Each structure stands twice: as structure tokens, then as C-alpha cells.
Amino acid sequence: MRHLMNPLDFSVEELDKLFELAMDIEKNPEKYADKCAGKKIATCFYEASTRTRLSFEAAMINLGGSVIGFSDANSSSASKGESVSDTIRVISCFADICAMRHPKEGAAMVAASKSSIPVINAGDGGHQHPTQTLTDLLTIRSLKGRLNHFTIGLCGDLKFGRTVHSLINALSRYEDIHFIFISPEELRVPDYITEMLTEKGIPYEEVIKLEDIIDRLDLLYMTRVQRERFFNEEDYVRLKDFYILDKKKMEAAKEDMLILHPLPRVNEISVEVDDDPRAVYFKQVQYGVYVRMALILTLLELV
Numbered sequence: 001m002r003h004l005m006n007p008l009d010f011s012v013e014e015l016d017k018l019f020e021l022a023m024d025i026e027k028n029p030e031k032y033a034d035k036c037a038g039k040k041i042a043t044c045f046y047e048a049s050t051r052t053r054l055s056f057e058a059a060m061i062n063l064g065g066s067v068i069g070f071s072d073a074n075s076s077s078a079s080k081g082e083s084v085s086d087t088i089r090v091i092s093c094f095a096d097i098c099a100m101r102h103p104k105e106g107a108a109m110v111a112a113s114k115s116s117i118p119v120i121n122a123g124d125g126g127h128q129h130p131t132q133t134l135t136d137l138l139t140i141r142s143l144k145g146r147l148n149h150f151t152i153g154l155c156g157d158l159k160f161g162r163t164v165h166s167l168i169n170a171l172s173r174y175e176d177i178h179f180i181f182i183s184p185e186e187l188r189v190p191d192y193i194t195e196m197l198t199e200k201g202i203p204y205e206e207v208i209k210l211e212d213i214i215d216r217l218d219l220l221y222m223t224r225v226q227r228e229r230f231f232n233e234e235d236y237v238r239l240k241d242f243y244i245l246d247k248k249k250m251e252a253a254k255e256d257m258l259i260l261h262p263l264p265r266v267n268e269i270s271v272e273v274d275d276d277p278r279a280v281y282f283k284q285v286q287y288g289v290y291v292r293m294a295l296i297l298t299l300l301e302l303v
């Protein structure tokens with residue numbers, strides 16, 4: 001039985017297969033409409049979500065399966081003091097697969113160690129968010145036709161942004177990727193990540209101003225400042241509008257640069273950019289459903 005905790009749990013070859021499957025699902029959805037008949041996914045969300053939870057639920061419904069779960073820790077027995085380990089043993093009796101989001105780093109891993117069904121990490125604190133990364137990679141692969149030879153800028157909250165951590169991990173396995181990290185000093189990417197890049201000989205730069213480097217980027221990955229992970233509101237207020245991507249800044253960007261964002265967006269991308277053909281963050285959401293369908297089929301060994 002396999003779980004998904006980190007994008008590196010799948011080899012590059014396995015990811016390729018997953019993306020091929022997702023692309024076939026996009027083209028021939030009817031072929032997959034009953035593949036999960038009689039199967040259930042449990043979505044156990046101890047932390048807020050719109051896209052990820054509903055995307056998993058839509059994915060399972062598109063496959064002919066059904067959904068159980070909770071979307072708030074307060075409506076689960078966590079509010080009575082139940083541990084994640086006990087909860088997953090119970091959920092294992094009800095469902096065939098589980099997607100779990102939790103504010104604590106490592107929670108999904110603890111669940112997986114006690115589970116008798118596949119567990120998917122749907123975000124653990126400021127640590128990892130592998131299915132967002134699968135979504136990001138499928139979007140890039142579909143729209144650019146490749147996952148190598150890119151200069152990618154990651155901008156915003158690189159310290160707490162788990163989607164950023166997972167994406168860097170995943171992209172570090174492809175050829176000729178040059179990272180540019182764009183963040184205020186306080187929100188720099190964690191040392192363990194830059195150390196990993198140095199060890200692997202992967203080039204990266206760290207800059208503060210987006211305007212200084214936007215013209216060099218093939219991909220721009222914007223993120224929101226992660227308010228819920230700050231220790232005090234004052235710091236959040238000071239940093240929340242540090243970056244605002246607007247039409248003016250986009251004038252300097254390459255004609256075929258893609259703007260990605262895991263969403264939710266707060267102020268970091270002005271709505272005037274939404275009509276720019278380079279803005280693909282809403283397309284990204286659709287790719288998220290296809291890739292989660294492919295992932296459910298793969299983990300349930302139905303392909």
C-alpha cells in the first residue's frame with residue numbers, strides 16, 4: 001500500500017505516468033466515470049480549504065465514487081482530544097482512501113503509519129503540499145510541453161508556503177532548472193531547502209524586488225503571505241502587501257511567461273492581471289481535479 005506525503009514519494013518516471021493518465025482523463029472523462037464505483041474517499045480537513053478539499057471530492061465523484069469527511073477540526077472528535085492516529089484507524093474502517101490536511105507538520109505521516117488505507121497529505125502545516133505540486137507540474141507540462149529548462153521565480157512567503165517547498169523539491173529532479181527566490185528578508189526560503197539545492201549543484205538566486213528579475217523568468221509562481229502561520233499580526237500586516245503583481249510590472253515579463261498561483265489570492269496579484277493570457281492560475285485549478293483523479297486511481301491500484 002502506498003501513501004503520498006511528499007512529491008518525492010513518486011519517481012520522475014512514476015510522475016510521468018501519472019501525468020499521462022491525467023491528460024487521458026482530461027480527453028476522455030467518460031472512460032473513467034465508473035472506475036471508482038463503490039469506493040469512498042474520506043476528506044479529513046483540520047484546517048481551512050476550498051480548492052483542495054472540493055477538488056478531491058469532485059475527483060472522486062467524477063470517478064463514480066463517493067465522499068465522506070469533515071472540513072473543520074471543531075466538528076471532528078479532535079475537539080474532544082482524539083489523536084490523529086486513533087482517528088485514522090477509525091476512518092480506515094469507513095473509507096478506501098483518505099486525504100488529510102492538518103495544521104501540524106508531520107500529521108499526515110503519523111496518520112499514514114497507523115492507517116490501513118492510502119493516506120494523501122493534503123497539506124501539513126508549513127511543510128509540504130504534494131497534490132498542489134502535482135497540480136502545478138501538470139499545468140506547466142500541459143501548457144509548456146516540458147518540465148525542464150526553465151528559469152522559475154517563486155515570489156512571496158517562501159518561509160511558510162508549503163506549496164513552494166513541495167514545488168522546489170519536485171522541480172529539483174528535472175534538468176536545467178534555475179530558481180530565483182523573491183521574498184522579503186523575513187520570509188526567505190528555509191535553509192534546509194537552499195542547502196539541498198547547493199548539495200545537488202542546482203543554481204538559485206535570492207532577491208527582494210520582483211521588478212529586478214521579472215524579465216528573466218519563464219515561470220512566475222506567486223504566493224500569498226501565510227497569515228495563519230505568523231506569530232504576531234503586526235508582522236503580517238507589515239509584510240502582506242510586499243508584492244503586488246500588476247499590469248505595469250507584467251510589461252517587462254516575457255510574452256510566454258506563465259503566472260501560476262496555488263490560490264487563494266489575497267492582494268499579491270491585482271485582478272487586472274487576470275485577463276492576461278499569461279495568467280493561468282484558474283486553469284491550474286482544473287488541472288488539479290484531473291491530477292487528483294489520476295492519483296486516486298493510482299493509489300487504489302485501479303490502473
Ligand code: NCD
Nearest residue numbers: 051052123163224262263264
Ligand atoms: C495552498 C495551501 O493550502 O497551502 N492552498 C491550496 O491548497 N491551493 C496555498 C495557500 O493557502 O496559500
